[in-house]
Each structure stands twice: as structure tokens, then as C-alpha cells.
Amino acid sequence: MERYDPSAIEPKWRAWWEERGLHHPDLHDTARKCYALVMFSYPSGDRLHIGHWYSYVPADAWARMRRMQGLNVFEPVGFDAFGLPAENYAIKHNAHPADFTERNMAYMRTQLRDMGAMYDWAREVVTCHPGYYKWTQWLFLQLFHAGLAYRREAPVNWCPRDETVLANEQVTPQGTCERCGTPVTRRDLTQWFFRITEYADRLLEGLDRIDWPEKTKTLQRNWIGRSEGAEIRFAVEGRPELEIEVFTTRADTLFGATYLVLAPEHPLVDRITAPDHAGAVEAYRERARRMTEIERTSTVKEKTGEFTGAHAVHPLTGERLPIWVADYVLVSYGTGAIMGVPAHDQRDLDFATRFGLRVREVIEPAREDDDGRAPRTPSRSAGEDDDRAGDAHALVAEGVLVNSGRYDGMRSADAAREITRELERRGAGRPAVKTKLRDWLISRQRYWGAPIPIVHCPACGPVAVPEGELPVLLPYDVDFSLGEGGTSPLGRSESFRRARCPRCGGEGERDLDTMDTFVDSAWYFLRYLSPHDDARAWDPALVDAWCPVDMYVGGIDHATMHLLYARFTIKALHDLGHVGFDEPFRSLRHQGTITRGGAKMSKRWGNVVAPEEYIPLYGTDALRLYLLFGFTFEQGGDWEDSGLHGASRFLNRVWRVYTRNAGLWPGATAPSEQRPDAREPRAGAGPRKPGSSVGGRGPAGPDGVGKSAAERSAARRELDRARHHAILHATQDLERFSFNTALSRMMELVNAVHRFEGDPGDAQEGAFAADSEDGALLRSVLEDLVRLLAPVAPHLAEELWHRAGREESILEAGWPEHDPRILATDEVTVVVQVDGRVRDQMRIPRDLPEHEVRRRAIDHGRIPALLDGREVAQVVVVPNRLVNVVTSGAREKIG
């Protein structure tokens, strides 16, 4: 029998698909559109390994099933080609990032083609090509004109020796420069931001409307970090013109505030600090300024700070509260100032303990016994907690107020509301909402990115480059190496730097930074639909017809970056009238990680699984099958060569069952013989005559292998049932990305076919005549099987489909449908238990009335004997599944 040889089959069908243009959907046919997207690759130097396949193959399998279900599937591909790794590589190897990137993409394209996915290569997008980044710049300008892009000072990591900006990745965990070991400092540069914070509430709200993993939504919610609370204003003693505004989520603890803290960068620090404290405070601020983010957060344990010498006035009690400066308060969150409530905040307690500040308890734990009404008197005895070892703990939980004047006895939530209301009446506070989310800093002091299309004019300020002058081309010939002073490599190109102001025509300077690559990837899925359009960023009609993306597949590592930025970008574009939808990705799925030897694959560990090593041995289809069957999609797992073996073995089984039954398709010839350009057929693959068996060994009688007519008929019923069972479950499972169980259903079907064929000695070489009842059934079951398998092993499926005499691609063959009538068998097996123990099974008509099931169960088999005269206390009936007879003695027995 002809051997299964993937290396002969797979390239042939890929070429055929390409030739027939099967993977280029008509984008104007939008009635049954399906946009299947994967996170595009990053050509940074690492070739695609099996980890990439693990994301792309399942996505493609899903898309293929959708296609066969009759949807018009668009499955594009492209490259996220700008970015730091390419630039670093180029610096290290004295190459150019553009050349390096092109080389990598060329290699990765062949890798991606080997995968046999339905990629529409005609619509490839590459973010580093001027035809693309022109429109990234256009996008920037839309946000700029709408006031959603703005400039302000922000710190960067600065290496004083190399005189250059460092990305976070270039700073070691010790806070030194990765290249020269010099301690990194912070430096403030004026940089561009996108106002993502303005969309915080809408980004939260939108999560409720999309089919994303809960885990991912939670990550985004936490990242946005919305808190409701109050802003409270404190007067500064002796300085009626000054006020310090703090943010708190616990206005109920206001009476417990014993001091205030300003962040070192807070603008009021200079103005309130008493002259005799100015030196110390300034020194403290200087120290904080020099510290990198990493240092500042690595000293988590010990709190530091400095007293300003000034005092604030408590808005309700009029008490004097000392004002401190400390770096445990962040300028970037809230108002950059807090009220210190040591009794009810652990950080404040640590700080107060360190500096000997007062601690005042104002919250008692609520008691359970009174329903809604708080206890009148505090009940905790003094000194109860005095002997606690180690660090003191603050009572952070909500409770009931004490030591809070007329708010005593009130519950936290009510008190917070009442106190805020009172402050508002006095003009000293108001309810407020804060988020952890910061505006999106998009300036990069890097070469390999899209230039920011702005000219800085001494007279007019930052001015947009007119749309007609886009793209602002990234100059090729630039010294982008580190060092040599200055901030951005583009500043070293005189011709790039100099520009006329678009507004006044005067001498200006281009913005020398490039954009964060997340800007490139925030909109690429819009460009896929019209990648060659020079006149506009995208075709609004196409985009509105095809978006949002129906299924997006990629790693969860982008949960709070790419996935958030893309959502923001689309919402902004929606508000500006550029797109008609405001969520980019309707459904989202994350693949797990494939490890090897328990470790994440990386070049450094030398444990990368390279697909091209395995394809010559097992074929692409086996690799696809293993990835889909060997793991749980969202979990991933450890790579095992033996698993690939097993996958290959299954494909061989399918191959053999088909080829030995080739006689079921009279007149069909192997496709290798239909096509003159195909490879030489292997020995033994000659044309078959109708009804003849290839090996001529088995009997080819109308009723198959030596069984009675009744037995054959029962066997047919069983096979048919197995078929419809497999179709139903495999389809459901593929739809919900449960590829491993979908495949197990297909394997069960192959097993059922084997059983149907009977004694392998006889069935070996096609025992069924094409015109027999058995043969007809087997033929149609095998055709359904190969269609189910098509998303997983597309090459093999295509080959077998054509061997069955089909001219069209299996993609056009339609998806098999199950017949519910065949699955709804007239009888069901019901488990019979007595007191929770399985005692018997019985076959009964489906959907028998409950009282009848009950009666039969009690009378059934050994059950009467087991009851042994005991009274039946209860009978539980689970329709079509189980009956449990509970006797009156059961409870006592257990007790």
C-alpha cells in the first residue's frame, strides 16, 4: 500500500492553494464576513519557533473551520517591524536595522508559509515601510488635532557616561547602564503623551461588552485601577493663600489624620517649607530626584522623609498637623499629597512609627450581632494589642467610627459619605475618582521607529506637518549608535533635523523622537483591509464592514499594553468619526506557553524547538496536530518528541483507512495522476477499478465480512451514530478552542471505523464494495471524517479529498452537519443507585415520564433484594441519566 509521505503531499497543495488564490477573500462580500486575526510577528532576530506556531496554528484551525462553515474568512499576516531589539542588534553587529529587519522577514515568510495557514499574503502589512508609517503619522496628527496628544516633561533613564537615553530594558536590575555599568540617573525631557486617562471609564465600561477571557479583563481593570473617594483641602497654617489637596478613599478616617505628606516633586514643597528646614528638605528632594524608579521602589521596607516645618489645619477639628515630604507618596497618583492616618493604613503606620508621629484610632471593627445598627460604645479594652510581636498592624478594614465627634457609631461607608458632604458644604472637599492608569508616553529617543510628524518652531511652537507632506521619512543614513551626546539619534542627521515651519515658514526643527511601536500596532488590523491604498489610512466602508475583529489570538503578555492601547486608539478614532465601532476585538483568546525541559524556549538556553527541524521528518500536518492535541490551548505545556510521534501515527491511520478503501470511490484516481506537474506517484498507487480491492485479499461481498445481515445492520447503525456524535462534539469543541477534545472525538470516529471494518485480516485491503450498503455508509463517513480533520491537517485532508474524486478544494466542501435524529436514540441507559451506590443500569425509552422511571427503577434487577424490606424514603430522578433510590435507613447508616 502506498505510504503516507507528507513531504510529497504538503508542498504540492500549498502551491495549488496559492495558484487558485484560495486564501484571498473577496472583501466586498461582507454578508458572512469573519475577520480572524493573530498578533503579528516581530522580526527582531529570533526566528519563529514552535511557540509562535502554538498561537498561529490554532487560530488557523479555527479560521479554516469557519471557512468550511461557509463564512468569508479574512486571515491576514504582517510584521511589527519597528522596535528596539532590531536597533540593538544593528548596533552590536554594525548592521542597519532596515536591512536586518528585511532579512528576518524574508526568512520568517518562508517559515509562515510552511505552516500551511490560510494567510492572505497579498495584503501583508509591514509597519516599518513608509507606506505604512505614513499613516501611523497621520494617526498621530488626528490625535494631536483633537487635543489627545500633548507634550510635557517626563523623566527618562539617562546614562551620564554614554550621554544617552536608555530604555527600561537597558537598565540592569541594579540600576546601572547595561553597556558601561554606570549608575543610571533620571533626566526630564519634554515628551509626547496620548490622553488615554481621559478614556479610563470608557475602557472599563467596554470590557463588559466583549468576549474576552475574564483573566484579561481583570488585568485591565486592575491596571486602570479606578478608585472612588474624596479630595480634601487642608489650609496651611499662617499661609491663607495656600491649600494642600489630598486624595483619600477613606474619608471616614479623616479624624484619624495626624499629619500630611507631600511627594518630593510636589510643587508646593518649596513654598511651604520653613526656612530652618529648607536645607534638609532640599537635600532630601535632590536624593529622590537622583534615584531611579528601581531604587526608589527597591527600598520598600524602610520609610524615609523630612519634616517641612510647616503645619496644616484639620478642616473639621482645626487641629495642627505637621506637613512632611516623603517619597512613599507618588506625584503621579491622586493629588501627589496624602493625609497620614497611621491607625488605619499600614504605610502610614510604618512612617509614623519611624518618625514618632501620633497614632489615633477612629475605626472599630463592626460587630456581627447588631443588624445594621452600630454599637454605642467602643468595646475593645485598652492595651489589648500591646504585646504583639514584631511590626504593628494597622486596622485597615472598614468598621464603625469612634473618636470622630458626631460621626461616632456610624459605619465606614455612611461616614465617608457624610463627612465628604460636610466638607463640600464648607468648601473643603468633594467626591473624586482617581485611576492608576497614566497617560501613554509615546516618545522614544530611538532611531528605529516612525518619526513624530511635528516641526518645532521658535515662533509658533509645535506645528503639525501637513498631511500632504507625509510621510516624514526616516533617514536611512544616520548614526544611531549610542553615546556621542544628545538625546535622539535623529538629531545627528542635519538634513532631517532642519525644517521650515509649516505655519510661518520660518526656520524650525523636526521632532527628533520616534513613536512607541505600540502606536504602530494599535491600528494595523485596519490597514490589512486596504494595505496598498496611498490616499488614505484605511477604507472606512471596508473597515466598518469587517470590524470589529471577530477572533483575535495572541499572548496574554500584551494584556495591559497592546490590547489596552488598541482599545484606546479605536475609541478615540470612533469619537473623531473615523470608524463606526469602539471596540477593536470582539473575541479574544490567549494561547499558553510551550516549554522544553520545563523552561521557556530561548536562544540563550539552547532549548528552542525549530519547526523546520521536524517538518522534514513528520510533516507540517503532524506538527499542527500535535500542537492542537497534545496540550490544553490556554495552558500550553512541555514539548515532547514522543507526542509528535503519536500525532504522526494518527495521520497514518487516517491515511491507511482511506487508501485501503479507495475502491469506494469508483473512477476516482489519485490526484497525483490528475496533475501532470505533480510528483511521480509511488509504487502501488495505480488507478483502481470500481469495486475491486487493491490487495485483492478480502472478500468484497455486498454485506462485507462474514456477518449476518442483522449484525451488519446493527454495525451500520453504530457507525452512523459514532459519526454524528463526532461531528456534533468536534464542532462544538473547535468553536470553543478546545482542540484537544475535538481531536479526541475524531480519533474515536477512526476507532469506530476500525470496528466497523471488522477483522483487520479481512478488512486490510478494502473489503467493501462501493455499491453495497456498507460501502456507501463507510464512504460517506470517511468523507465526513476528512472534512472534520481539514482544519487540523489541511494538506492531508486536501489530498484525501481529491483522491475521493473531488475537484474543488476541501475548504469549499462545506462543514459536515450532525443529524440530531440519529443521536436521539430511542433508548437511553440510566444508572440506578441505592443510597448513592451504583447498583445497576437499565435501558429505558428516552424521556419516559418521571413516575414511570421511578417505578421501573424500584422493580429493576437486584434492586428489590437490596431494599430488603426497608422503606423507600426518596427517589431522585435525573432525566435520562440516573435514578437514586434512597431508603429510610440511609441517614442513620451514615450518621
Added chain:
RNA sequence: GCCGAAGUGGCGGAACUGGUAGACGCGCACGACUCAAAAUCGUGUACCCGAGAGGGUGUGUGGGUUCGACUCCCACCUUCGGCACCA
């Protein structure tokens, strides 16, 4: 520290809204074919007792709810991931 996910045979992993735990596959054992091996096909395979029929125990640990719990509730242990002074 906070948030999230997960602990099931020798292994990868199944089990829909509580209803025969271990589907499907890998591995292993035995058998068939073979001079032999590979490949292929068949049978078995959670653990313990038993020749067998059968019985008992089992989904990280300890409790609970239920006729019935991998599934729900409480407490704890372990692993992985995210955030990390966010007031």
C-alpha cells in the same frame, strides 16, 4: 503584601450548568504477523485485597452542604502568572 489561575494515573490531559472520575492519546505489558527487527493490528493498564465473581480506597490537605462533590462553601498547603508604597 495584593489580585488572578491551577493542583486529577507512570506522562499529556478529559469530565457540559453537582449525576457511572480517568474520555482521547503517549508510555508500558502481553499476544498476532515476521527468520528477526521496525511498522501494523489485537487485548490489558488508577491503587489495594481476591484465581474469579466481587469488595474496598481514591481528583493537594482538613472540615462542611447534598441522596450524590474533581465540581459548591469554609480553613489551610503547594505551584505558576500579574501588580507591586496607587493613599
